[in-house]
Amino acid sequence: GQNIDQPTEMTATEGAIVQINCTYQTSGFNGLFWYQQHAGEAPTFLSYNVLDGLEEKGRFSSFLSRSKGYSYLLLKELQMKDSASYLCASWDSNYQLIWGAGTKLIIKP
């Protein structure tokens, strides 16, 4: 079956760097998304990777390795407002969006 795996919860310190991993097993691949969701709010789009490598957007970067079925989201200079859930989702060959259960990131002062 198709599956996205990501850690359930992570804790990091304000000002530090954290890497949230995501592995996917899908029938075909057409790109991978990362979304941020604060408690009680809408998921918001962070990044989209379809080619191997690192995409940087300010404090956030996303990496993809298609051969390994692996992606990570890297958050630098962590701020308290980065406390949220981070959702990984992948398009399969039929452009069905397969979602992970999300990683809850807790930032401590």
Add this chain to the structure above:
Amino acid sequence: ETGVTQTPRHLVMGMTNKKSLKCEQHLGHNAMYWYKQSAKKPLELMFVYNFKEQTENNSVPSRFSPECPNSSHLFLHLHTLQPEDSALYLCASSQEEAGLGGSPLHFGNGTRLTVT
């Protein structure tokens, strides 16, 4: 007003009630979606509409009935729900349906539904 707006934000209903969730998008998008989000589970796609036509019904029970009168509005009609249907229901839109151009989903804040 911009983005995707969902009403109500919270809804408590009994199993014999009938209620409707409303979603409106002001982004000029052509595709709209209903998702169910339960705690610690992946988002579950329920329905997809592209240019007002339903293109996906992900084996959703008939007690959930979608309606899309135009590209900007989407409803989810609820009747005789079960307690296990309690969840966050998210509406989303995208410029095109995935695969026809492909674009990120824009989500509303959701309706927190509790079935008693």
